[in-house]
Amino acid sequence: MTAQLRSELLKQRSTRTNLGLLSTMLGLVLLAVLLHGFGLPAKNVDSTSEQLTLVVGWGEKLGAVFAGLLGAMSITAEIRHGTIRPTFLVTPQRARVLAAKVLGSMFFGAAFGLIATALAVGVGSAALAARGMESQLDGSDYALFLAGGAAAAALWAAIGVGLGAVVRNQVPTLISICAWLLFVEGLLVGDVADVGDVGRFAPGAAAAAISGQDPDTLLTPAVGLVLLALYAATAALAGSLVTARRDVP
Amino acid sequence: MPADASTRDPVVAASSLTKRYGQLVAVDELTFSLCPGTVTGFLGPNGAGKTTTLRLLLGLAEPTAGEALIFGRRYRELEDPARRVGAVLESNDFHPGRSGRDHLRSLALAAEIPSSRVEELLEVVELASAADRRVKTYSLGMRQRLGLAAALLGEPELLVLDEPANGLDPAGVHWLRRFLRRFAEQGRTVLVSSHMLAEVAQTVDQVVIMNRGRRVASGRLDELTGRGKTLEETYLELTAREAS
Numbered sequence: 042m043t044a045q046l047r048s049e050l051l052k053q054r055s056t057r058t059n060l061g062l063l064s065t066m067l068g069l070v071l072l073a074v075l076l077h078g079f080g081l082p083a084k085n086v087d088s089t090s091e092q093l094t095l096v097v098g099w100g101e102k103l104g105a106v107f108a109g110l111l112g113a114m115s116i117t118a119e120i121r122h123g124t125i126r127p128t129f130l131v132t133p134q135r136a137r138v139l140a141a142k143v144l145g146s147m148f149f150g151a152a153f154g155l156i157a158t159a160l161a162v163g164v165g166s167a168a169l170a171a172r173g174m175e176s177q178l179d180g181s182d183y184a185l186f187l188a189g190g191a192a193a194a195a196l197w198a199a200i201g202v203g204l205g206a207v208v209r210n211q212v213p214t215l216i217s218i219c220a221w222l223l224f225v226e227g228l229l230v231g232d233v234a235d236v237g238d239v240g241r242f243a244p245g246a247a248a249a250a251i252s253g254q255d256p257d258t259l260l261t262p263a264v265g266l267v268l269l270a271l272y273a274a275t276a277a278l279a280g281s282l283v284t285a286r287r288d289v290p
Numbered sequence: 291m292p293a294d295a296s297t298r299d300p301v302v303a304a305s306s307l308t309k310r311y312g313q314l315v316a317v318d319e320l321t322f323s324l325c326p327g328t329v330t331g332f333l334g335p336n337g338a339g340k341t342t343t344l345r346l347l348l349g350l351a352e353p354t355a356g357e358a359l360i361f362g363r364r365y366r367e368l369e370d371p372a373r374r375v376g377a378v379l380e381s382n383d384f385h386p387g388r389s390g391r392d393h394l395r396s397l398a399l400a401a402e403i404p405s406s407r408v409e410e411l412l413e414v415v416e417l418a419s420a421a422d423r424r425v426k427t428y429s430l431g432m433r434q435r436l437g438l439a440a441a442l443l444g445e446p447e448l449l450v451l452d453e454p455a456n457g458l459d460p461a462g463v464h465w466l467r468r469f470l471r472r473f474a475e476q477g478r479t480v481l482v483s484s485h486m487l488a489e490v491a492q493t494v495d496q497v498v499i500m501n502r503g504r505r506v507a508s509g510r511l512d513e514l515t516g517r518g519k520t521l522e523e524t525y526l527e528l529t530a531r532e533a534s
Contacts, residue, residue, distance in 0.1 A: 044400050044401070044402045045400050048399040051395060051396045051399055052388075055388045055389065055392035055395075056388050058387070122384060122385045122386065123380050123382060123384070124383055124385055124393075126350060129349070129350060130349075130350075130375070131371070131397050131401045132400050133349050133365060133371055288350065288351040289345070289351065
């Protein structure tokens with residue numbers, strides 16, 4: 042298992058995939074936080090919850106999206122390029138390979154989440170300060186936001202691995218993750234079809250809850266963490282089971 | 291073939307091996323075995339079931355019926371398979387953005403093989419100077435050699451190659467032939483599928499010929515071609531007869 046994990050970490054370091062994902066994520070965090078930090082009316086961003094959810098929260102959301110993509114690509118890229126064959130020839134215990142992918146992706150995913158939330162906090166505070174507004178977030182809010190953002194992204198990386206192992210085809214997997222987190226969940230918990238009571242149990246809402254966003258609507262951070270961990274474990278287990286049973290492409 | 295080869299346990303044993311995909315029978319009750327120290331050519335037209343058979347042997351696909359054993363076990367039950375079996379199924383199973391060296395190192399790490407072995411093999415397959423280049427810049431011949439290096443990482447006793455000569459230039463084909471002969475002379479075993487019959491006739495001790503999922507002939511090369519026929523004539527006769 043240690044051997045497979047070391048192999049997986051080298052695989053993720055030895056292509057430009059993760060670097061490309063990281064730079065795209067940073068660009069989007071910058072754009073989203075600046076637009077919301079400067080663009081939203083002052084009365085909409087003068088409370089702790091609003092600043093956390095509407096401005097810097099983009100760091101958590103985009104961290105989770107890109108960690109999910111990173112996890113999914115760790116398996117779908119192997120299938121797409123055929124390296125899954127030598128991988129399984131060396132380690133025919135496919136569950137071990139999947140477990141290494143989950144752990145390796147969680148490691149890089151946590152880093153993505155931490156970097157994205159840190160950038161969002163920095164840029165968001167600067168944008169509000171530039172408008173002469175005071176940050177309503179204190180040290181414990183920041184600490185929860187960064188730690189929660191890292192945990193949410195790590196767990197979404199595991200969901201990405203599981204989903205990728207089930208779907209196998211790269212493009213539909215990546216589109217599903219983006220569409221779900223950036224669009225579908227917005228509909229579920231948004232104003233259009235407000236099913237907030239159910240929507241807060243969705244995996245993206247649970248991820249947001251971990252970092253302390255929107256406490257009036259979402260679950261508490263601890264419950265969000267447990268729920269998202271359950272989603273991640275289910276996805277990883279499903280991916281591992283179908284991979285063990287199906288023929289290798 | 292060593293004289294006592296038949297008295298030893300088979301390296302590969304397929305018995306009534308069958309694989310169906312819905313209505314299509316890709317491999318139909320295939321039985322054959324390979325003895326140590328031999329080079330076996332695995333022949334047949336496109337779609338005969340050769341690659342499917344190799345995938346079944348290597349645990350990448352599950353047989354519908356029958357069994358495929360390597361060193362007496364199913365591949366997925368082998369301990370440390372990289373040190374017993376090396377295989378190349380496709381000539382392009384690489385991430386285009388990863389260097390040749392990192393490709394080998396990632397497999398070596400998983401198999402707990404020291405990185406000195408990676409450097410050694412890069413020399414053997416003459417890729418040392420290109421090792422840090424991304425695989426997308428490699429020619430087909432270089433990719434074949436990189437795949438072969440990956441298969442050889444664990445110094446396996448059995449080598450399984452699917453069309454290894456594709457894309458090799460004449461010098462590369464010559465190199466491969468000598469390499470496989472030396473490999474077998476050390477008492478190790480090679481199973482190589484190929485369409486290049488003239489090349490096969492110069493390299494292998496025995497052949498297994500498949501057509502439409504079934505074995506249509508097998509045996510030592512000199513027995514199959516002993517009646518004044520070339521391997522090509524024998525092969526075309528066998529595969530044409532089946533088709534009609």
